[in-house]
Amino acid sequence: QVQLVESGGGLVQAGGSLRLSCAASGSIFSINAMGWYRQAPGKQRELVATITSNSSTNFADSVKGRFTISRDNAKNTVYLQMNNLKPEDTAVYYCKAVAAPYSGSLYYNFWGQGTQVTVSS
Secondary structure, three states: OOOEEEEOOOOEEEOOEEEEEEEEEEEOEEEEEEEEEEEOOOOOOOOEEEEEEOOEEEOOOOOOOOOOEEEEOOOEEEEEOOOOOOHOOOOOEEEEEEEEOOOOOOOEEEEOOOOOEEOOO
């Protein structure tokens, strides 16, 4: 198994910034892509940003230009820097890791418990 521990969520005013961190652990797995998803009340979970092992990134249109994603491969940690936050960014943010066992070739998705981000008007 891969354990994902998220931190950095909280309450912030519109226009403010937060940085989310997600640290992955699990020595029997090789982590490839990591990313962030979010789910607001009454809405489907949506992709926010992803990053591959070679630092290729993708962003949802709604966060382009405001959010950045980065990773420290040595620490198996992914970060989401959120700037110019808007009330519509309010959601539970979930970290995701795609990993394969060192002894196998299939990739599995692992999810963190989520961290609440609330942006006030």
